Amino acid sequence: MADFVTYASLVEGDEFLHPPALFEVSQDAVNRYISATSDSTPELTELDADGDKIAPPMIAAVYVIDALRTRVGPPGGIHAKQQFTFHRPAKIGETLYTAAYVLKLYQRKGRNYVEMTTETKNQAGELITSGMITRIWGKE
Amino acid sequence: MFSVKQLQRYKNYTVGDTLPELIQTVEQSMIDAYADASGDINPLHIDPEFAKTTIFGGTIAHGLLTLAFVSRVLSRWNWQGWAYGGELDIAFLGPVYPGNEVRVTAEIDHIEQREDGIYARCLIACYCGDKAVVKGFCVCRVG
Numbered sequence: 001m002a003d004f005v006t007y008a009s010l011v012e013g014d015e016f017l018h019p020p021a022l023f024e025v026s027q028d029a030v031n032r033y034i035s036a037t038s039d040s041t042p043e044l045t046e047l048d049a050d051g052d053k054i055a056p057p058m059i060a061a062v063y064v065i066d067a068l069r070t071r072v073g074p075p076g077g078i079h080a081k082q083q084f085t086f087h088r089p090a091k092i093g094e095t096l097y098t099a100a101y102v103l104k105l106y107q108r109k110g111r112n113y114v115e116m117t118t119e120t121k122n123q124a125g126e127l128i129t130s131g132m133i134t135r136i137w138g139k140e
Numbered sequence: 141m142f143s144v145k146q147l148q149r150y151k152n153y154t155v156g157d158t159l160p161e162l163i164q165t166v167e168q169s170m171i172d173a174y175a176d177a178s179g180d181i182n183p184l185h186i187d188p189e190f191a192k193t194t195i196f197g198g199t200i201a202h203g204l205l206t207l208a209f210v211s212r213v214l215s216r217w218n219w220q221g222w223a224y225g226g227e228l229d230i231a232f233l234g235p236v237y238p239g240n241e242v243r244v245t246a247e248i249d250h251i252e253q254r255e256d257g258i259y260a261r262c263l264i265a266c267y268c269g270d271k272a273v274v275k276g277f278c279v280c281r282v283g
Contacts (some may be wrong), residue, residue, distance in 0.1 A: 029177070036173035037208035038164065041215040043223070057223045058211035061204035062178045069180070079203050083229045086222070 004074045007105070007112045007137045016100040016116055021067030023096045030055045030092060033062060054089040060129040063090075064118050067098035073114075074138035080113070081134035087127045095123040103132065112137040142258070147251040153260050153282050159217045159246040164209050166201050168238040174205045200235035206266055206274050209244050214262075214278055217246070221260075221280030230264065230276030240268040251282070258283035 010016075030053075034044060039056055048054050061082075090096060097120065104115040114137055120129040148155045175186050180202055183190035191199040207230065214222040236242055243266065250261040260282045266274035 032173075032177035033208075036170065036177040037205065037212070038170075039208065039212050039215075041212065041219065043215070043219045054223075056208075056211060056215070057226065058204075058208050061207060065204065066179055079232055081229075081231045082204075082207065083227070085225070085227045087225065089223050 014102045020097040020099040023063035025090045025094045052091040057086040074140045076138035078136040083132040085130050157248045162213045162244040165241050171201050203232040218280050227279040234273040243267045257281050
């Protein structure tokens with residue numbers, strides 16, 4: 001039994017994560033992301049219109065990939081394309097739940113491609129980020 | 141309703157305008173910090189001995205670290221439009237190695253009217269030297 005998700009086990013339309021993966025938007029996680037990416041955007045040091053502290057939009061790259069990493073493919077996979085729509089910034093203290101669905105499976109130049117859609121909502125069901133990721137599946 | 145010609149220029153946004161470039165040197169220490177912050181500890185990014193055995197011949201930066209630089213450019217240009225409804229669609233074309241200087245460029249190539257407002261589309265490209273490592277576009281509301 002492979003210790004990774006095999007390409008043959010994927011089915012278009014299937015939910016990839018059961019249940020959706022959880023991510024706590026902590027001040028520490030946001031600080032570490034901002035520091036690692038040298039992001040000095042002034043709005044990140046201010047409160048939003050609701051008086052909340054917010055995270056950079058692209059921290060979606062952390063919670064979405066973190067979610068997808070809970071079910072890994074074989075080593076050697078490559079992240080080929082990425083789409084994001086940032087509905088609003090995540091707020092510190094929120095709990096995010098990321099769901100992923102297999103959208104399309106196809107071969108090109110002898111390699112297996114997987115397209116997945118992702119949708120991240122907070123604990124109240126508000127949509128935070130949606131996206132699509134294209135991965136070249138690693139060789140099994 | 142604006143005409144296509146009117147939408148060549150909307151307020152301070154004009155088709156053909158370039159956004160201020162960002163140049164960011166990526167060192168291994170930055171890649172390590174991103175691995176720590178993101179939890180993505182794939183040895184291809186942080187283990188030089190392992191990375192030597194791959195087709196890349198050495199460690200490479202996370203592609204999503206490069207997208208963080210793109211986000212910095214768009215946040216400074218139009219925070220509200222980017223963070224609240226911004227759309228990004230990119231392809232990763234090549235690796236970024238430690239010591240590389242990443243240059244992020246963006247140019248407004250289209251302005252359109254949607255039901256809820258006016259949106260600008262920017263072509264985005266990230267380069268290491270002359271080689272494009274990321275290409276795509278973003279869409280942000282501007283009015």
